[in-house]
Amino acid sequence: MIKMKIEKHLVALRFVFLVIFFIPSWGFSYPWPFQPTGTPHKVRQTIGSCKIGDRFHNGVDICPNSGLRTESVYAVVSGTATVSGSDKNRQVRIGNQCYLHVAAASGIVSGVTYCTATTTCIGNIFYVYGTPHVHFIEGPVGGPNNNPLFFLDNFVDTGIITVKNIQFYVDDRGLYLGTKTATGEILVKNKVDILADVYDKMSHGVSDDQGKVMPYKLGFTIRNLDKDILYDKFCDIPTIRFNKCPLNTNVRRIHKSNSTANPQIWVSNETLDGATPISSFWNTKQLDTGTLTQNATFSYQAKFPDGKYIVEVVAADTAGNIGTGTIKVLIDNFLQTVIPTLIDGTQSSVFYPGDP
Numbered sequence: 001m002i003k004m005k006i007e008k009h010l011v012a013l014r015f016v017f018l019v020i021f022f023i024p025s026w027g028f029s030y031p032w033p034f035q036p037t038g039t040p041h042k043v044r045q046t047i048g049s050c051k052i053g054d055r056f057h058n059g060v061d062i063c064p065n066s067g068l069r070t071e072s073v074y075a076v077v078s079g080t081a082t083v084s085g086s087d088k089n090r091q092v093r094i095g096n097q098c099y100l101h102v103a104a105a106s107g108i109v110s111g112v113t114y115c116t117a118t119t120t121c122i123g124n125i126f127y128v129y130g131t132p133h134v135h136f137i138e139g140p141v142g143g144p145n146n147n148p149l150f151f152l153d154n155f156v157d158t159g160i161i162t163v164k165n166i167q168f169y170v171d172d173r174g175l176y177l178g179t180k181t182a183t184g185e186i187l188v189k190n191k192v193d194i195l196a197d198v199y200d201k202m203s204h205g206v207s208d209d210q211g212k213v214m215p216y217k218l219g220f221t222i223r224n225l226d227k228d229i230l231y232d233k234f235c236d237i238p239t240i241r242f243n244k245c246p247l248n249t250n251v252r253r254i255h256k257s258n259s260t261a262n263p264q265i266w267v268s269n270e271t272l273d274g275a276t277p278i279s280s281f282w283n284t285k286q287l288d289t290g291t292l293t294q295n296a297t298f299s300y301q302a303k304f305p306d307g308k309y310i311v312e313v314v315a316a317d318t319a320g321n322i323g324t325g326t327i328k329v330l331i332d333n334f335l336q337t338v339i340p341t342l343i344d345g346t347q348s349s350v351f352y353p354g355d356p
Helices: 002-021
Strands: 042-045 060-063 072-074 079-084 091-094 097-100 102-104 121-125 134-138 160-170 186-188 191-201 217-223 229-233 264-266 307-316 322-331 335-343 346-354
Touching: 091 102, 091 121, 160 307, 191 307, 191 322
Parallel strands: 160 322, 186 322
Antiparallel strands: 042 060, 060 134, 072 121, 079 091, 091 097, 097 134, 102 121, 160 191, 191 264, 217 229, 217 307, 307 322, 335 346
């Protein structure tokens, strides 16, 4: 019993260590684009969320603490400005930093004006609806776009990450698996897609979309009823991680819809650090010594023999906060098969879990 408790604490510590310390180090940082530039401002949305038109949100929406709709915007790095766009897509770019929804100041001449970090006002917020903000992009023209939250000075977030409403579907067929056993477990079998409501309520967030933003990394674990981890798709390598933003391909492999007010994430599918999202699954019938696509013939050969398990969906933000949600399932892949067996010269019938 003591050993089991120690192992559970070690698992918890492993989660914290990997989330807090296994975060990329880019070697530099910069201030915020509003005054005071050394103070964190509010974040409206993060990288990786789904936008209308099935697009990944490729930056961070930063709102001035003042709340002013035409707040002045300041350069976070020094360099020559490039001005482009029209209407709400007006933007100013300096090097790898792009400030979208910004009307350039009259003195900013594209390709000519040299801007100094924290002192040059490059323009004002130009946005016609919602909470006034700058859509701040970190990366060269055309991408790849890095996660700006790793670069902004003094960023602090103690907000709560919510994971709820975990659901299961037949892999790539969209058929909902909602049958419950008499004791309340969800009945699952074969290859399964996992969907969950997942969002981060940042302590420096705003009320748009009910303050729900996209977490930095997501995944899932499979545990036995003693809560020991049997299968880990979060700690070592998660299924989803946004060090960089993916291109706008296969967006619905990650997001069920483009609703940021009710975000539902396919946590069993995969995209890591800008890679194109791919379809994946939890193979409840996986051969214990095989690959993800190899099935066992008998229950005793399976990585997950028939029985009850706990599915845990896990999400984390760049500040190291972790949110989890769990649900119990019953795996029922194998029927019992009668195999005649000789025991001490006498034929007996021995039951083995067999293939349906």
